[in-house]
Amino acid sequence: xxxxxxxxxxxxxxxxxxxxxxxxxxxxxxxxxxxxxxxxxxxxxxxxxxxxxxxxxxxxxxxxxxxxxxxxxxxxxxxxxxxxxxxxxxxxxxxxxxxxxxxxxxxxxxxxxxxxxxxxxxxxxxxxxxxxxxxxxxxxxxxxxxxxxxxxxxxxxxxxxxxxxxxxxxxxxxxxxxxxxxxxxxxxxxxxxxxxxxxxxxxxxxxxxxxxxxxxxxxxxxxxxxxxxxxxxxxxxxxxxxxxxxxxxxxxxxxxxxxxxxxxxxxxxxxxxxxxxxxxxxxxxxxxxxxxxxxxxxxxxxxxxxxxxxxxxxxxxxxxxxxxxxxxxxxxxxxxxxxxxxxxxxxxxxxxxxxxxxxxxxxxxxxxxxxxxxxxxxxxxxxxxxxxxxxxxxxxxxxxxxxxxxxxxxxxxxxxxxxxxxxxxxxxxxxx
Numbered sequence: 539x540x541x542x543x544x545x546x547x548x549x550x551x552x553x554x555x556x557x558x559x560x561x562x563x564x565x566x567x568x569x570x571x572x573x574x575x576x577x578x579x580x581x582x583x584x585x586x587x588x589x590x591x592x593x594x595x596x597x598x599x600x601x602x603x604x605x606x607x608x609x610x611x612x613x614x615x616x617x618x619x620x621x622x623x624x625x626x627x628x629x630x631x632x633x634x635x636x637x638x639x640x641x642x643x644x645x646x647x648x649x650x651x652x653x654x655x656x657x658x659x660x661x662x663x664x665x666x667x668x669x670x671x672x673x674x675x676x677x678x679x680x681x682x683x684x685x686x687x688x689x690x691x692x693x694x695x696x697x698x699x700x701x702x703x704x705x706x707x708x709x710x711x712x713x714x715x716x717x718x719x720x721x722x723x724x725x726x727x728x729x730x731x732x733x734x735x736x737x738x739x740x741x742x743x744x745x746x747x748x749x750x751x752x753x754x755x756x757x758x759x760x761x762x763x764x765x766x767x768x769x770x771x772x773x774x775x776x777x778x779x780x781x782x783x784x785x786x787x788x789x790x791x792x793x794x795x796x797x798x799x800x801x802x803x804x805x806x807x808x809x810x811x812x813x814x815x816x817x818x819x820x821x822x823x824x825x826x827x828x829x830x831x832x833x834x835x836x837x838x839x840x841x842x843x844x845x846x847x848x849x850x851x852x853x854x855x856x857x858x859x860x861x862x863x864x865x866x867x868x869x870x871x872x873x874x875x876x877x878x879x880x881x882x883x884x885x886x887x888x889x890x891x892x893x894x895x896x897x898x899x900x901x902x903x904x905x906x907x908x909x910x911x912x913x914x915x916x917x918x919x920x921x922x923x924x925x926x927x928x929x930x931x932x933x934x935x936x937x938x939x940x941x942x943x944x945x946x947x948x949x950x951x952x953x954x955x956x957x958x959x960x961x962x963x964x965x966x967x968x969x970x
Contacts, residue, residue: 543679
């Protein structure tokens with residue numbers, strides 16, 4: 539069969555805060571992509587931290603299964619880089635190339651790409667033109683091109699003139715204050731720069747006559763870098779944008795509401811490309827959703843945090859209606875180094891965030907409480923649901939041999955992490 543090219547576009551810390559998801563964050567290029575492709579409204583990452591999320595997507599296995607329980611630049615790595623999707627694709631004739639961020643290895647060469655574009659930095663204005671030039675160079679087909687951007691990671695640029703903080707609404711977990719408005723206006727400016735970069739790559743794809751034969755997947759690693767979002771297991775942290783356009787039914791401006799995890803993308807490509815799925819995959823193909831043969835392929839999705847800047851082990855299971863989160867560190871206060879420094883964080887800290895209790899277990903009704911603020915664990919009326927969700931999570935942890943079941947998960951020798959009792963990820967790290 540003739541297999542399509544694959545263009546994997548990915549950003550840092552964007553969540554779903556782009557125009558196609560209804561937010562007042564103008565991103566016209568991604569809006570156009572959604573109108574031409576398929577938008578997944580309930581897509582989730584497998585871990586709301588940078589390296590674990592990307593590793594799960596690219597290996598089709600949960601972060602603890604593939605070994606990425608922390609951050610690559612701090613000393614974590616995959617158990618086996620041959621499980622990266624490019625190696626499965628190579629056996630079926632694909633050439634692979636990397637432009638920009640990868641964030642699953644300390645050295646990109648470790649991963650095994652056929653070509654790594656040499657760039658001075660990973661800013662959108664650097665990565666996008668380089669990726670466009672590679673597309674124009676007549677690469678061998680079929681190809682897998684990964685284009686990764688540091689946008690919308692902090693630090694954000696100053697708000698542009700068309701992102702006036704006075705008329706900006708902060709994200710849902712945060713209070714509406716001058717500082718949070720200004721912070722969100724700065725994010726919107728970063729998001730527009732990212733969208734411009736996406737447009738540069740997609741325009742090159744079209745100009746080269748490759749668009750019709752290329753599957754474009756645009757996503758991000760996790761929620762935005764605001765308090766209560768990135769590195770959290772609420773939907774604010776694990777909810778991600780996912781827009782796919784191309785052959786095989788990914789067209790027509792369809793919107794899909796079925797639960798989808800990024801861990802499902804590898805098995806989906808296997809079905810689409812008629813490739814035998816490797817035995818380690820933990821996700822399921824979402825092609826029945828795309829082809830209109832099912833409204834749901836997942837009864838539940840799972841996500842996890844183990845290490846980020848600091849150790850904060852927690853797991854969650856989400857169904858259509860319910861979310862259950864369990865912490866495993868015995869702490870009852872926030873792990874503040876796992877939240878990036880920002881004006882919004884300062885607002886929370888000044889209001890006493892450091893002293894706010896953190897429950898060991900959380901249960902939320904996502905129909906009546908979509909912002910996940912009313913913990914129902916102690917509500918006897920929800921006792922049966924609580925036991926069911928506990929059971930779902932435990933079954934998954936056992937089925938995937940989650941090391942957390944045996945106790946604290948150690949860091950790799952020489953890895954760097956912050957003290958959980960600290961304040962900021964910028965503080966001096968401990969070498970473990």
